[in-house]
Amino acid sequence: MLGVHKALQHRYGFASTGQFVSCAFVVLLRKSIPQRTTYKLPLNLALYAIGVKLEKILNKFGYYKRKKPERQYKKIQYKSPGTPEENNQRLIEFTVQGNEWARNKEKDDYQLIGMFFTIVLLIEHKMLNLLAIIDDSIENRMLGEKIDVFKDFLKQYEPEEDENIEEYRLLLQPLNEIKSIRNSMAHDITQPLFGYGSLKQVDSYVKKRRPDMHASFKDCEDEKAKCIGLLATFGFIFSFEIAKLRVCIEH
Structure with missing residues (x-):
């Protein structure tokens, strides 16, 4: 089971055991319920809600915590050095801006x-x-x-x-x-x-x-x-x- 988990983790990018269990539970539940085009959308919504609730339960037991997305910044671009007089003038301009x-x-x-x-x-x-x-x-x-x-x-x-x-x-x-x-x-x-x-x-x-x-x-x-x-x-x-x-x- 551990090998299967690692394989799925590598292939699908599961962050933790809790996330793996949550997703596996939803997959098994989907396969156990007949899929009909007349109620496929409500079924998807219901399964999503179940997955969210299961995730909250796992969070309480410390199995799975969703990582906050890292902030993306533009790279700092540095200006070519100027003369002392130019640098002093820019310093004054930025101070009073x-x-x-x-x-x-x-x-x-x-x-x-x-x-x-x-x-x-x-x-x-x-x-x-x-x-x-x-x-x-x-x-x-x-x-x-x-x-x-x-x-x-x-x-x-x-x-x-x-x-x-x-x-x-x-x-x-x-x-x-x-x-x-x-x-x-x-x-x-x-x-x-x-x-x-x-x-x-x-x-x-x-x-x-x-x-x-x-x-x-x-x-x-x-x-x-x-x-x-x-x-x-x-x-x-x-x-x-x-x-x-x-x-x-x-x-």
């Missing part, structure tokens, strides 16, 4: 950026406090994943008689809009600063949920100050809605 994107921002730009990321961190903290009761790994998840877990939480949550679950679901669209802005700003310094027009879902939600608070900044002529007012208001409303959910839950 991209700095203009930070240098050209004004004080009020940084105030808006600071307020935006403060609201993002506040939202993540509030969701963490709520969702830790159903997900032990929530603290390590990214914002988008936290929003997905929040959506799943609402599917499981049983509202009180005088409570409307739709009020909480309405938070999802503005949350996803904030997530999109956060992703573009967090990973690319060349992205232009967002404006009030980029917060359409947030604006629509705040306007419907708290028209009194929306009225306090809607006519503001300073667009950046208007954005800050909108974000601060949404942060307050979000905190209140999450607190309502936590009141009736055992922690």
Whole structure:
């Protein structure tokens, strides 16, 4: 049997005993079931699912672990050496490259950026406090994943008689809009600063949920100050809605 295993391993590239057993089991199972063209595709899918489950069982016993694919990189190409003056000039150019994107921002730009990321961190903290009761790994998840877990939480949550679950679901669209802005700003310094027009879902939600608070900044002529007012208001409303959910839950 060991010789057969080694031969198959050499011919088909099995990485381990577990992989060999898994594949052999699926082959034997296929041969034991009549193959008809009318259900060949569903049968293939069923066999694949069985193979995956068997692989998971073997993993638990340490027989088979799937190797992570190695990253593929392009080869480093080296430049021909230049003169000391040329090398010094290139060193200066590379040192300051991209700095203009930070240098050209004004004080009020940084105030808006600071307020935006403060609201993002506040939202993540509030969701963490709520969702830790159903997900032990929530603290390590990214914002988008936290929003997905929040959506799943609402599917499981049983509202009180005088409570409307739709009020909480309405938070999802503005949350996803904030997530999109956060992703573009967090990973690319060349992205232009967002404006009030980029917060359409947030604006629509705040306007419907708290028209009194929306009225306090809607006519503001300073667009950046208007954005800050909108974000601060949404942060307050979000905190209140999450607190309502936590009141009736055992922690």
